[in-house]
Amino acid sequence: MATGTIRYWAAAKAAAGTAEEAYDAGTLAEALAAVRSRHPGELARVLTRCSFLVDGNPVGRRGHETVRLAEGGTVEVLPPFAGG
Template sequence: MLTVRYFAGARAAAGGVSTEEIAADSLEELAQTLTDRHGERLGLVLKAASFLVDGLTCHDRQAALPAGATVDILPPFAGG
């Protein structure tokens, strides 16, 4: 199981959920599971979001996720 934490617009798109537990082997699988659970609005946010896995940026959405990892979902932010 993974701990998923939502920030800013990702939290709003997930219906106000800030943290939840999800089973997924990769970010791609995670994104699909979260879209199925919360809807296409979150799916759109996830397409543009950055992901931190245990505090480190992860760009490879096919890479295996370690069991028990914390995944932070950070949507694009306005400004600099």
């Protein structure tokens, strides 16, 4: 397990009710499962449309269970942005 920070942006931030919170997880899938448990409802729905950066690197289409989290790392939760 690693500890680090999850940062929420735009609609994810509004749904979470906070700009950031700590994670204690080994993979992105574990961290997101914990987030869904802590914030049932709107945030869980928003997460289905989000993209993620882990320590500045895009997750893309990789399975979240394959994305390892580092001690002291950062997960950015980025909902779709309007405009273009």
